[in-house]
Amino acid sequence: MKKIALLLALSLFAAGNCDRAFAAEQESAGRLFAGGTTAASLDSNGELWGWGSNTHRMLCIDEAMGEFTEFAKPVRLNAISEVSDVSIGQHHTLLVKKDGSVHACGPNISGALGNGKQVEIRLNHQSISKSDGVASESSNNTALDTFDSLPVQVESLESIREAAAGGGMGDDRLIAFSIAVSADGQVWAWGDNSFGQLGDGTNQNRLRPVRLSSIPNVKSVAAGNAFTVALKRDGSVWAWGSNELGQLGIGGKTNVNIPVQVDGLDNVKGISASGSFVVATKNDGTVWVWGAVPSDFPDAEFAANAILRRPYPLPNITNVQQAVAGADHVLLLTTDGTVWSWGRNDFGELGTGIETKSVSKPIPVPGLSNIRELAAGNYFSAAMDQKGRIWTWGNNFNGQLGLGKANVTLVEGGRLQVLEDNSKHAPTEISLERGNAHEPKTIVIAVDNKKISNDFEQPALIRNGSTLVPMRKIFEEMGAKVDWDPDLQRITAKKGTKQIVLTVGNKTATIDGAEVKLEQEPIMENGTTLVPVRFIGESLDANVHWFGIDNIQYIYIYRSF
Known part of the structure; x- marks a missing residue:
């Protein structure tokens, strides 16, 4: 049960991400997304599928009085269609449609859904829902009236090409915020702004999107725990928000509420953020990391809890075309279609097939070839090949591997019961079953x-x-x-x-x-x-x-x- 307690504690702090710039360049064979303990995919027909945790309606499926809090195998998400991009945060999900509009699912923490409303969820399991400045208190943090009908369309946005859902935790409450990039390179932000992660020069929460005029020509964005990273079209990287653990890559610990350029980093083609660290892929195929990185690292401030306050190159890996950050690990896709991993391996998230607790340098993931896209979440990993087939491995706490069974469930009294440890230490292929192949009984x-x-x-x-x-x-x-x-x-x-x-x-x-x-x-x-x-x-x-x-x-x- 110690492993479960650790997982529950850490899951409040980290959400997975994908390399937004790399993913946006992929063709129509499919897309793959992951974050927290939830995963999703666009198949070759453009249909959206999801699996894993549906707590707070992360999958845009109503929990129906607690009946659908998780899905251990993929289901079609029919609440929204014509989706082009998905970002799964720790507490909410953002969906970009082909028409450039943005839609959101999950609790409207601090206005993260961008529709002029908000709800505050405190860690003592009390929620204070606020609408138009009127607050009401409830002892049930999943009360229906604290959520909007799904999905919610974010107000006043158009021509958006991608979005990033950020999360985190304050002193006694959950944090959620959202970032979006338009086709012409403008950045929009809304939601919680306690650490300046919206980048508008204030620390004021925004219930509707605000445009950041100070950072034009942006290609891609990523969001972690109360901080944001942006990749500009000129290959430079900028960051803002919380900097306690060096996640802004500018040295020191001071939080920043306006975009600042990351030191000594140029010619970058892709970024990914999770928890309190960032990985960046350069055009020369090298990978750079900074923040509270997930494994021991040379020159780190603390050897056991590697904190890099400026970017450092990741050793033992070249020719990388995509790098994605999970809660405590990094996945790397090389130009020959093979996959490498680095970081912690408590739940098999590195995919090595053995129970190695961590690795200090990237190592190859056996059994995978012709991979086209990667995604990572809290202690689990996913890969999609050129034919759109999906492999998953790592922790299966909420069914996020999509294999048909979760390994932990809630029992009477809210206690956790371990059914079996079916975390996978090696990649396993999953299936997106064609819906309605048989009429429902x-x-x-x-x-x-x-x-x-x-x-x-x-x-x-x-x-x-x-x-x-x-x-x-x-x-x-x-x-x-x-x-x-x-x-x-x-x-x-x-x-x-x-x-x-x-x-x-x-x-x-x-x-x-x-x-x-x-x-x-x-x-x-x-x-x-x-x-x-x-x-x-x-x-x-x-x-x-x-x-x-x-x-x-x-x-x-x-x-x-």
């Missing part, structure tokens, strides 16, 4: 997290790819009054001033007199009228989210109040 439907499908006299069913549900039960649950005309086989639903009319067997409905085409006409089944669930939700200005796992389809409808 069960369809679960909830309105505002209240499950109502158990009360259906006629179960929901799928017809021509559309999910059809008992009309009256859902309409009434959403506050509408329903009338049925048996002669005309017509359904009329009224809510406030809105009126919706559907007819059995007719693909045309009306909303306030305006015709709307349906993907599937309403049908009669065992004396019950079934209508398309998505039309019900959207016609009443509600949000409809769904995902499928283990032959069960889950549909969640959220009313607009």
